Every structure is written in C-alpha cells, then in structure tokens.
Amino acid sequence: MTTATLLALLAIGVWTTAFVSWCRRRPWGEAGRRFFRHPSATGGLVVLVFLATVALCAPLVTPYAPYQQILTLQDQPPTWLHPLGTDFIGRDVWSRLAYGGRISLGVGTLGMLVAVTLGGLVGAAAGYFRGWIDALLMRCVDVGLSIPRIFLVLGAIALWGKLGVAALILLLGLTGWFATSRIVRSEVMSVRERPYTDAVRALGARPWWIIVRHVLPNSAAALIVSAALGIGNMMLLEAGLSFLGAGIQPPHPSWGNMIADGRDQLPTAPWTTLFPGLAIALAVMALNTTGDALRDALDPKTGGK
Amino acid sequence: MRAWLLRRVAAGIAIIFAAVSLTFVAIHLAPGEPFLPPDERPMDPAVVARLRRNYGLDRPLPVQYLRYVTQLAHGELGESFSQRRPVAQAIAAAVPNTLLLTITALAIDFTLGIAIGLYQAARARRRSDAALANVTLFFYSLPTFWLALVLQLVFGLWLGWFPTGGSTDPVLHDSLPLFGRVVDRLYHLALPALTLGLVGAGGTARFQRAALLEALGHEYVRTARAKGLAESAVLIRHAWRDALLPVISLAGVALPFLLTGAVLIETVFSWPGLGKLAADAISARDYPLVLGTTLLATCAVVTGSFIADVLTAAADPRVRLTA
Numbered sequence: 054m055t056t057a058t059l060l061a062l063l064a065i066g067v068w069t070t071a072f073v074s075w076c077r078r079r080p081w082g083e084a085g086r087r088f089f090r091h092p093s094a095t096g097g098l099v100v101l102v103f104l105a106t107v108a109l110c111a112p113l114v115t116p117y118a119p120y121q122q123i124l125t126l127q128d129q130p131p132t133w134l135h136p137l138g139t140d141f142i143g144r145d146v147w148s149r150l151a152y153g154g155r156i157s158l159g160v161g162t163l164g165m166l167v168a169v170t171l172g173g174l175v176g177a178a179a180g181y182f183r184g185w186i187d188a189l190l191m192r193c194v195d196v197g198l199s200i201p202r203i204f205l206v207l208g209a210i211a212l213w214g215k216l217g218v219a220a221l222i223l224l225l226g227l228t229g230w231f232a233t234s235r236i237v238r239s240e241v242m243s244v245r246e247r248p249y250t251d252a253v254r255a256l257g258a259r260p261w262w263i264i265v266r267h268v269l270p271n272s273a274a275a276l277i278v279s280a281a282l283g284i285g286n287m288m289l290l291e292a293g294l295s296f297l298g299a300g301i302q303p304p305h306p307s308w309g310n311m312i313a314d315g316r317d318q319l320p321t322a323p324w325t326t327l328f329p330g331l332a333i334a335l336a337v338m339a340l341n342t343t344g345d346a347l348r349d350a351l352d353p354k355t356g357g358k
Numbered sequence: 359m360r361a362w363l364l365r366r367v368a369a370g371i372a373i374i375f376a377a378v379s380l381t382f383v384a385i386h387l388a389p390g391e392p393f394l395p396p397d398e399r400p401m402d403p404a405v406v407a408r409l410r411r412n413y414g415l416d417r418p419l420p421v422q423y424l425r426y427v428t429q430l431a432h433g434e435l436g437e438s439f440s441q442r443r444p445v446a447q448a449i450a451a452a453v454p455n456t457l458l459l460t461i462t463a464l465a466i467d468f469t470l471g472i473a474i475g476l477y478q479a480a481r482a483r484r485r486s487d488a489a490l491a492n493v494t495l496f497f498y499s500l501p502t503f504w505l506a507l508v509l510q511l512v513f514g515l516w517l518g519w520f521p522t523g524g525s526t527d528p529v530l531h532d533s534l535p536l537f538g539r540v541v542d543r544l545y546h547l548a549l550p551a552l553t554l555g556l557v558g559a560g561g562t563a564r565f566q567r568a569a570l571l572e573a574l575g576h577e578y579v580r581t582a583r584a585k586g587l588a589e590s591a592v593l594i595r596h597a598w599r600d601a602l603l604p605v606i607s608l609a610g611v612a613l614p615f616l617l618t619g620a621v622l623i624e625t626v627f628s629w630p631g632l633g634k635l636a637a638d639a640i641s642a643r644d645y646p647l648v649l650g651t652t653l654l655a656t657c658a659v660v661t662g663s664f665i666a667d668v669l670t671a672a673a674d675p676r677v678r679l680t681a
Contacts, residue, residue, distance in 0.1 A: 092488065195369075196376045199659040201614050203621050204636060204652055208381070211640040212388030285499060292501045293622050297637070312504055319507060320515050330504035337499035 088350035097342035108154030167226025176237025240272035281344035436646035456631035466555025471562025479570035497560030610666020
C-alpha cells in the first residue's frame with residue numbers, strides 16, 4: 054500500500070459518500086423516500102457504489118498489476134505493502150481483488166441485463182398475445198426451469214469447451230431468464246386489461262409498439278426488482294463456475310477463481326481464499342439489500358413494512 | 359382432484375421427456391468426443407472406432423435418439439462410458455450418499471431457519487431482530503463453496519474436530535463395528551451438511567420472518583390478542599400456522615436447490631454423491647451418465663414442486679386442486 058493508493062482509496066470514499074448523500078437529498082419523489090426508509094438501503098448503496106468505483110478505477114487504487122509476480126514473496130501474510138497478502142505465485146491479492154471486481158461485478162450485471170431483456174420480451178409476448186404463443190413459450194419456460202441451472206451451464210461449458218468472458222455472460226443470461234419471464238408475464242397480463250392499453254389499441258397502435266412503449270414501462274417495477282435481486286445470484290453462479298475451473302479462466306482474476314487458486318494453500322495462506330469470498334459476500338449482501346429496498350420503493354403492496 | 363392429479367402427472371412426464379430430449383440433442387451436437395483421452399495418453403484410432411461402434415455412436419443421430427428413448431421406456435439408462443458399468447448402478451451408488459447429505463442439510467436448514475425466523479418475528483424491529491437480520495442476510499449471500507472451505511479450515515485444519523473430505527474413513531471404515539461405522543459416517547457428514555444447512559437456513563429464516571410478520575398483521579391475530587391469549591400462544595398457535603404455508607412451498611423448491619447446491623459442496627468435500635457424479639460425467643463426456651443424472655435432477659425438480667402443491671393443499675383448506 055503506497056501513499057498514492059491510500060489517497061486514491063480515500064478519494065473513492067469521499068466520492069461514494071458524496072454520491073449517496075446526493076441521492077438521498079434528491080427529490081426522487083415518493084419512491085425515493087420509501088427506498089431510503091429501508092433500514093439497510095443506504096448501507097447497501099454505499100457498498101455497491103464503493104465496490105463498483107474501486108473496480109472501475111482499479112489501476113488507480115492498486116500498486117501492482119494483477120498479473121505481476123513478485124517471486125520472492127509467495128504466500129506472504131498481509132503486510133503494509135501488501136494489505137491482503139500475496140498468493141502462491143507472489144501476486145498481490147488486493148490488486149487482483151480490485152481487478153477481479155471488474156469481471157465479477159461486470160459478468161453479474163451484464164448477464165442479468167441479457168436475462169432481463171430476454172425474460173422481459175418473452176414474458177411480454179406471452180402475456181400480451183396469450184393463446185398458443187403463450188402456451189408454447191410458457192412450456193419452454195417450464196422445461197428450462199426444471200433442469201437445474203448448474204447442470205445446464207456446466208454441461209454447456211464442458212461440452213463446448215472453455216468460454217471467453219463474453220460467451221460466459223451470454224450463457225449465464227440465456228439460462229437465467231426463465232423466472233423473470235414468468236413474473237413479467239403475470240404483470241403484463243394485468244396491464245393489458247387496463248383502459249389506457251385499450252385506448253392505445255383503439256388509436257391503431259401495433260402490438261409490439263404497445264408492448265414496448267406502454268405495457269413494459271408499466272410493468273417495469275417487477276422487472277427492476279427481479280433484476281436487482283438476480284445480479285447477486287448471477288455473481289454467485291459465476292463464482293461457483295470459476296471455482297470449478299469452468300468460468301473465468303486464469304490468469305484473469307475473478308473472485309471465484311481466486312478462491313480456487315487459494316484452495317490448495319488453505320492451510321498455509323488462508324488469506325488468498327478468505328478475502329475474495331468476503332468480497333463476494335459483501336457485494337451480494339449489498340445487492341440483496343438494495344433489491345429489497347427497491348421492492349419496497351417500487352411495489353406499494355409490500356412497501357412500508 | 360383426480361383430474362388435477364392426472365394433468366399434473368402428464369405435464370410432469372412431458373417436461374421430463376422434453377428436458378431429456380433437449381439434453382440429448384445438445385450433448386450430441388456439441389463438438390468433442392467421448393473416448394478421446396487427454397493429449398498425454400494417445401489412443402489407437404482403431405480402438406476408438408471400435409468403442410464408438412460398440413456404443414452405437416457411429417449411427418445417425420435420429421437413430422441414436424430413438425434407441426435411447428426406447429431404452430428409456432424399458433427402464434434402461436444405458437451403460438456409462440467412463441465408469442464401465444450401467445448408469446443405473448452408478449446412480450444407485452450415489453443416491454444414498456446425496457440423500458443422506460441432503461436430508462440432514464434440509465433438517466438443519468428448516469429447524470434453524472424456522473426457529474430464527476420465529477424469534478425475529480417475535481422481536482420484530484428490535485435490536486436483536488436487526489442483528490439477526492444481518493447475520494441471515496450474510497449467510498444467504500455467501501457462496502456455498504467458500505463457506506465450505508472456511509469450515510474446512512476452521513473445524514478441519516485448525517481445530518481438527520472433523521475430517522475435511524470423503525463420506526467414510528478410507529482405511530478404518532470397513533473394520534469398524536456397526537456403531538463405529540455409523541459414527542464414522544456422521545463424523546464425515548458434519549461439515550458438508552452444516553455448510554448446506556447454514557446457507558439454506560439464512561434464506562429460510564428471512565422467508566419465515568417475512569411470512570410471520572405478514573400473518574401478524576391479520577385481524578384474527580388482533581382477535582386472539584383481544585381474547586387475552588399469551589403472546590406466545592398468539593404467535594405459535596395462530597400466526598405461525600398461517601405463516602407455515604409459504605415455508606412448505608419453499609421446501610418443494612429446496613429439494614432441487616440442495617441437489618444443485620450439492621454439486622459444489624460434494625466437489626469440495628469429495629462426497630461421492632449425485633452432484634459430484636454429474637460434474638465428473640460432464641467433464642468425461644460420458645453421454646449416458648450425463649443424461650441419466652439430468653433425468654434424475656429434472657425428476658427431482660418436478661417432484662419437488664408437485665409435493666409442494668400437494669402439501670399446500672393438504673395444509674390449506676382454501677386451496678383446491680383443480681385442473
């Protein structure tokens with residue numbers, strides 16, 4: 054840890070505090086008030102903003118490159134110079150953690166984005182058109198939901214070989230939309246019966262225009278909440294896959310494969326395993342509390358409890 | 359009721375059939391071959407060709423598919439490539455281990471989860487509730503395999519209380535008396551079951567707390583309080599009954615979760631169960647074994663949701679099972 058790193062971290066801390074308190078002061082309206090009334094919403098948001106900024110500004114806050122090996126310092130316990138220690142080939146754990154955050158947070162977020170887009174469109178189509186389209190799509194969802202996801206993903210990876218980051222994101226997204234589509238479908242089915250939808254239809258709008266411009270925005274709350282709560286699951290899945298050696302491939306750091314790297318040194322260098330796991334737990338906890346708070350904010354039925 | 363049952367069973371079979379067909383097509387279309395050992399151990403092409411012919415892999419895909427389905431209809435799962443024994447045997451050897459692990463973990467999950475949820479709801483919005491809420495959220499957000507490693511480190515390596523892998527002692531188990539063998543099993547079961555149970559309990563507790571708080575808001579709770587019942591009676595006999603319904607449906611979902619969560623845990627603890635079998639089968643490109651384990655896992659999901667529906671209907675007179 055150098056003075057520059059410390060200053061950079063301090064700056065990120067200040068930015069996080071400033072950003073979150075700006076969010077709190079901003080008049081987001083009733084929803085914003087309900088969001089911050091959730092006891093852990095502020096904490097969750099602070100952690101998320103902090104982790105995301107550290108990951109984005111990784112070069113500024115890390116004194117070493119994530120692949121740089123200091124061969125004389127293998128499995129070194131945390132010191133002032135290496136605040137989280139070094140791993141089995143002498144790489145700085147803190148630096149890898151910061152860079153790994155880019156991949157872990159990024160894969161989770163982008164994977165969820167793919168899943169939400171797909172789930173939203175399928176759910177909207179099924180809920181809006183009903184009839185045989187609905188029956189067909191929902192039977193597909195039934196099948197998708199009944200094969201345990203880790204089997205699906207592991208199978209795809211083992212059979213098609215190791216995937217790059219983009220392919221992994223796509224795979225996680227393509228296997229993660231089933232539950233979302235069910236939620237969106239039921240939401241769309243109720244929105245479709247509202248008078249304003251009838252009005253747009255009477256004005257001669259085409260079905261997809263109605264879905265994209267009118268139905269989806271009005272069922273967005275369910276979509277946003279399921280996305281926020283789903284990113285955590287995505288991250289856990291990516292970590293599990295990388296841990297099994299099927300996800301992000303070394304030497305690229307991801308929190309999951311860092312745990313796998315540290316596993317063999319567990320008795321002698323537990324810090325190489327402990328810190329990435331804590332990072333995952335912290336990020337997923339923050340995502341879950343933010344998701345809960347978002348649900349309270351956007352869904353008046355469960356809000357205010 | 360009967361119509362519902364028929365419909366449900368038919369739908370379940372259709373889903374399982376579709377899932378198996380999908381897996382069949384996917385694994386056969388994927389690049390890569392079984393019987394092609396890693397680079398270090400080259401194999402005579404003639405031998406590979408003979409193996410492929412023996413297992414019928416040289417036939418066109420539709421023919422193979424028809425053969426597999428016919429086989430399946432006769433209750434045959436085929437022969438495992440990598441284990442050189444029938445798939446049914448390999449699965450039969452793994453199932454008891456997974457069930458032992460899963461049932462113990464479920465017991466820990468629900469006892470602990472429901473107890474914590476009850477306690478939290480009774481002390482809602484006090485300091486102990488908030489503290490426990492953070493603890494349960496933490497466990498709920500943990501990567502299971504990481505918790506497994508931490509427990510291995512603390513209880514296996516540092517304290518030396520429990521073994522860190524396997525389901526029995528590799529050397530002594532068979533020479534132990536019956537009682538000793540049971541103890542040996544439980545001793546090896548402790549850490550993997552605790553890992554799965556703790557992570558599950560985090561979710562169950564959160565769920566139970568929310569369900570109870572909702573139940574406590576109902577009018578009949580106010581009535582019960584107005585009758586002068588003790589708070590514990592109101593909580594347990596009135597509110598909890600109502601709040602147990604969503605937890606029952608959670609149990610149906612927990613069955614497949616524990617099965618899949620067990621893939622990672624079984625790998626970490628080298629527990630010879632279904633999850634490890636599936637993971638190994640996938641990496642060995644053992645087509646019949648992959649199909650067999652997927653079939654079983656899909657059956658578990660379908661059965662789990664079926665059981666949850668039946669239990670909910672049995673526990674809640676408002677729910678009618680109609681087609």
